[in-house]
Amino acid sequence: MNTFQMIKAILVLTIIGFIAAFSLSFMNKLTSEPIAKQNQEKKLLSLSLVLPSYTIQKENTVTIDGEPFTYWEASKEENKVVKKAWAFIAEEKGYGGPVQSIVGIDDTGKILGFTILSQSETPGLGARCTEIASNKTFFDHLFKNNGSDTEQIPWFQVQFIGLDINKPINILKKGDWNSTIQNILLQQNAVTAITGATITTKAVTLSIEKGAQKLKKALTLHEVKQ
């Protein structure tokens, strides 16, 4: 390889890299606004989903163990008694990156709702944590027929509702969730793992447990301040 070839190789690689970086930054500029808007909308939607019938009072961000921790305070009036509830963002490393979720809990420590905000798990395995079972066919889709679908929340996320965060959340391997095993799972404070993606399931339960501890710390901090 002579000097001319080397310089040519460097030059070509530099130019290609520059063009690629330029087009990517242009694309990023174009899409960053809609992406941010959608994230915000999704967060609001998720909050209303994990705290049904509660109204959000305020959003707090505190630093716990050197990491930022976001939680929301919500309340509702029931029989003239104000009931409080909290929602927080839980995050833990899964198989293919962080799994981020929002968890809503009431004043007794029961999970009111749970939804996954973002994940990058393996499609077909870990990514099934956001899968909604559907009976829709291609023709239903074409003719805007909703078929017999009633479920709107992924089964993996439904099973967290009603669990107690003061106790450790167990993982059972009973295959896909269905309403017949709901009672067994609730009795044992457990969820059923996604087949072939136990790591994802573990990451989610661990993130909820850790998030609950952080929330307790944050709330005591808050009381001390007042």
Next chain:
Amino acid sequence: MNNYFKEIFKGVWEKNPTFVLGIGMCATLAVSVSISNALWMGVATTFVLIGSNILVSAIRNITPSHIRIPIFIIIIAAFTTIVDLALIAGNIYSINCC
């Protein structure tokens, strides 16, 4: 005798359509569990393949052969990221929370 082994090897490794399709299609197969996923996966794959192949063949003659692979990687990765950003912005494959 040697010839027979060659033929078997060809069938199993070199010219095995199931194997080639299986590797090439595994990502598509795993994602296409619903109509909208499958549709957009198809659109994205088509766009990336056509775009990157046109660009790669256009600059083929000015590319020194020993740095061909890094250049192809850059081009294909750039196209993939562009499609990725566009799909997220269009709320097509965001993480379906509800």
